[in-house]
Amino acid sequence: MSDVAGSAVGAVAPVAVHSVFRPWWPGVASTAVWAVAAAVTGLLPDHGRAPAGQPLVECEVVIAILSALSVLIGQAGWFAPLAYHGRRIAVLGGAVAVWEIVTAKTGWLPLPFFPSPQAVLDVYRVDSGRLAQSVFSSLLILVPGFLLGAVTGFLAGLAMGWSPEARYWGNPVIRLLGPLPPIAWLPVALFVFPTISTASIFLIALATAFPVAVLTASGVTLVDSRLYDVGRTLGASEGFLIRTIVIPATLPHVFVGLFMGLGASFIVLIVAEMLGAKAGLGWYLQWAQGWAAYANLYAALAVMSVLFSGVTMALFAVRRRALRWNRETVEW
Template sequence: MNLFLTLTGFLLAFLVNLFFPQVAEGVKLKSYTFGGIAIDDNLAYRLVLLALALYYGIYRLVLFVKKADQEKINKFGKGAKFRFAIGIALALWDLLGTKLLVLPQPFFPGPAVIMDAFLGDTAFIWKNTLYSLRLFVAGFSVGVVTGVLTGVLIGWYPKARYWILPVLNICGVIPAVAWMPFALTLFPTSFAAATFLIAICSWFPVATMTADGVQGTPKSLFELSRTFGAGQLYQIFHIAIPHAMPQIFTGIMTAAAFGFTTLVMAEMMGQPGGLGYYINTSKVWSAYYKVFAAIVVMAVLFSAILKVVGVVQRYVLRWQKGVVR
């Protein structure tokens, strides 16, 4: 039943696009040739809908074949209504934004029109996506590493906490974009400046959560380790940091959201590439279907980043399985 509900939403959106006539005039739907096969915007949109339905169908089949545990099956079932609603929303959007042209244009193009950006601007979108990913990884990595180091210093050494914590509290509340004029002056390239902005907004949540985790380590663990001759470095790396890992990953998840927001803002304010830059250039020409395409890519990219962080988190905190609900 859950699979049927999931597939029904996307298939309804498919049928609406296929059989509902194009009532409104003035809608430009282009056609492109790939490998000798002609694909227009409507066909590309239908293929995406079929791909989504096929993905969820195969995923449910894999759960059945592998005899997955009930928790995974229940998780898939809980999302069925939401996926059905997405299909209905896409069908309505197609009707109002393309078929009937009720929504104000060019600000709210239909999904088939948005597909034109992916068909006609494939190489440029891919290039800007890679630029954004490279910039995010650079800034986020620096922010996480410096955040963990700062948090350990604050959480372990009282003198470091006395001097660094006020600086952390002051800098942490300042929006990263406010540092942009100074970053552009201090760093030789706009890429380095944007890396700094992403790093500083990622640094604050990671440092704060790491410090809380280290400080919250039970003193009994340190006393027990000292009875076995453990030194300070051993206590930091084998007791304090492992104990703080859940909090550290909470900070990393928060930092990922802050960092991605700063990434887009930085790209819209002076970067020579990236998805934010792509949005700016598209907006100048009122190509709002390209703006929507960039937003879709951002959503997919950020979801993928969170997925990667989640996989690393589950691996590092695998000892929690069966302990924490």
């Protein structure tokens, strides 16, 4: 009996120790790593013409202090996300320290192609106005183009899935024009539309409409036909069947098409702005490359990552609200 109890205690002990140490050790690691990063940035001598790293040191110290507070206070309130992402924050701090060493401290990666972390951070202080204007200009193209394409693709897919006649005429269009890259239509769009902004909106709508139409039509055809028979037996009209049966059952497929179209829209937006626009994030990238301002280029890439991730999160939030009855298997 004592042997059994001893083995049970031995089996439970590692789990108990792991559960005790798990909440705070990522915070300790994050605190240590960011403290080391601050020491590397502030104490090691700079190589060549590297910009002063005092603002970067201040940011690193603040992150180290917040990580330490997450250990002391625990997973409560505002510090809960910080404690949860402790390991990721620690890895990020290590990456910043290595980046600082190979650029500002040793010059192993040559300028101007590989600026230091402080050079990228200075872009947000010096050129924040132009970056904000570029984000606003890109959103003025992305949002209406995506919404126009989503509505058009949904209606076209709904018609193709419901009506054999619409499917007869719509399938050739989807098969012939759908595989074409939307950006290939740029010369035609620039000729037809008066400005690069309206042409870009059209191209983004085109990139969104085709996957939404295909997935919506597929979702409509997969609805169980017995539901239609029950509805017609009870006297339901065609419009009632579409509103209450077809659209709710098709929504999961519609959102798959929306996510596919959103990814294609990001590509079309940046390429269109790089080729002919006078504002926007794509134009900013082209401008930074032309002036060899690679710190600005990397800063813009970071802004694009946050912006596009935020737009994707917003679409996931809409999906969660629209499909409350459906178990979500993918998070963002």
